[in-house]
Amino acid sequence: MSEVKIFERPKSMCDVITHYCPGCTHGVAHRLVAEVIDELGIQERTFGVAPVGCSVFIYNYIDTDMYEAAHGRAPAVASAAKRVRPDMIGFTYQGDGDLASIGMAEIVHAANRGEHITVIFINNAIYGMTGGQMAPTTLLEQKATTCPFGREPRVNGYPMRVAEMLATLAAPAYIARACVAKPKYVAKAKEAVRKAFQTQIDGKGFSLVELLSTCPTNWGMRPVDAANWVEEKMIPYYPLGELKVPDQEVTN
Amino acid sequence: MADRMLMKGNEALAEAAVRAGCKYFFGYPITPQNEIPEYMSRRLPEVGGVYLQAESEVASINMVFGGAGTGKRVMTSSSSPGISLMAEGISYLAGAELPCVIMNIVRGGPGLGGILPAQSDYFQATRGGGHGDYRLLVLAPSTLQEGVDLTTLAFELAEKYHNPVMILGDGFMGQMMEAVEFKEPSSTQSADAEEWAIGYMGKRGKRALVKSLYLDPEELEQHNHKLQKKYDAMTQNEVRYESYQMEGAEIVLAAYGTTARIARSAIMNLRREGIPVGMIRPITVFPFPYAPFENLSPKSVKEILVVEMSMGQMIDDVKIGVGKDIPISFFGRCGGIAPSVKEIEDQIRKIAG
Secondary structure, three states: OOOOOOOOOOOOEOOOOOOOOOOOOHHHHHHHHHHHHHHHOOHHHEEEEEOOOHHHHHHHHEOOEEEEOOOOOHHHHHHHHHHHOOOOEEEEEEEHHHHHHHOHHHHHHHHHOOOOEEEEEEEOOOOOOOOOOOOOOOOEOOOEOOEOOOEOHHHHOOOOOHHHHHHOOOOOOEEEEEEOOOHHHHHHHHHHHHHHHHHHHOOOOOEEEEEEOOOHHHHOOOHHHHHHHHHHHHHHHOOOEEEEOOHHHOOO | OOOEEEEEHHHHHHHHHHHOOOOEEEEOOOOOOOHHHHHHHHHHHHHOOEEEEOOOHHHHHHHHHHHHOOOEOEEEEEOHHHHHHHHHHHHHHHHOOOOEEEEEEEEOOOOOOOOOEOOOOHHHHHOOOOOOOOOOEEEOOOOHHHHHHHHHHHHHHHHHHOOEEEEEEEHHHHHOEEEEEOOOOOOOEOOOHHHHOOOOHHHHOOOOEEOOOOOOHHHHHHHHHHHHHHHHHHHHHOOOEEEEOOOOOOEEEEOOHHHHHHHHHHHHHHHHOOOOEEEEEEOEEEOOOHHHHHOOOOOOOOEEEEEEOOOOOOHHHHHHHHOOOOOEEEEEOOOOOOOOHHHHHHHHHHHHO
């Protein structure tokens, strides 16, 4: 009987052990990016830009040309690299502190210029690497080390819906929100990541996929509880779906 | 054949960069350097390049980081407060060993300060400005022609040392007009780009990694030693300065950039009167030309006069070079005011007695 391999490491993923905590979904998101790069056959002409945060080491895990950018500046780095090398496929991978706080100007303007780059935005409603501080995406009443009594809107404002905000701009071609916290959401998340890269390959412009993710360590939850929390608390506030698709694909 | 043209300083520097093979410019408006991005926005499309207006100086320097990672010649320009905003990004560029050119058309500070010329960013330019042990190669032209020539050199040195190079000008230089001659283009990218830049994974058989993060302390220390070796090599190989009227000089001026140009007139006038005055004019301010100052003899030199458009910054380097055997005095104007020829002459006369 011949062996049939039904699961293996994507070619665009380095053969190393990741540093992520148990129950963290960065690994799933990384894998989706790597699988899509493989399936589209673009490994040798892709460059990625790592953020500052837990996923700074994505450059050790995804086997394409990689930059490690300053905190929040990945969209600026990717914009320029893509302008200089329009033949390449560029993506950034950024957390919520990186993209929605310190890097808000860079993401808004890269999106508004319609830069031909793909942004993978990990929303886990907290700062991971620095130890669980409040993020712009932290939910109301959610506790963090810098809002120990829960996020209070009169003090800290409201959680920001980045995908919706960027979808108000004219230039972006594809904007979607998906979830990687439970297996049942992953196929759709991969589809969104694939569409985002395809949008860039087709020369249609800026694409972004927000991925709702877990941070069991900093949420102080067991991995299973964290996955349930995404479903029960995050998805109602951050609804899943496509907010913007390239013109010719508009249905309903 | 070289073209000779009458041009405004900022435009001359921009054209010099284009002639040097730079096709990619990322920048943000700030006075008094706006003619550089304006010129680039119409000129670069002619050479198949890209001008991209960033949302801030923070974004522009990080665009330079992205562009430089491709191995192509890239640049930005700004003025003092804008360079402060870029300081973090410049540190990343130095840490990741990326070649690029940054033009600083200096204006008066601190804070929002003013929009008129100054030399008050000497510390920032030569001591880093951003965090960490890094150095920029800093070239300080005194005339527009020298600015044009140093711009070509800046791109070459950036690639030679895999390090950002700064052209340290000032608002006078940016705004004045003068005849300049351009050279033929040298190159549009690093000769060794295929070895390290992004975009060659197929050819190289290995991806490129552009980064400044070294979490392992041993690795970070080694990285710093590697950088330091480059800075030592710059200090060894790249010191440039001009000795002006130093034959028999008993009073020695130290000045750079526009101030040196003004001082030159004062020296010329006083030499005619028989006052033995000369000047050492640093062209590189990092690496600083310490040797010509070290070599001054207290037997022949009575005093050194440092002239700057600042409250006194380069004077620290002059002191390091000279030591304690020769008295050093300072004359400076700031806030956007240049020392006049007469003011410098008066200072020299006071010393001559």
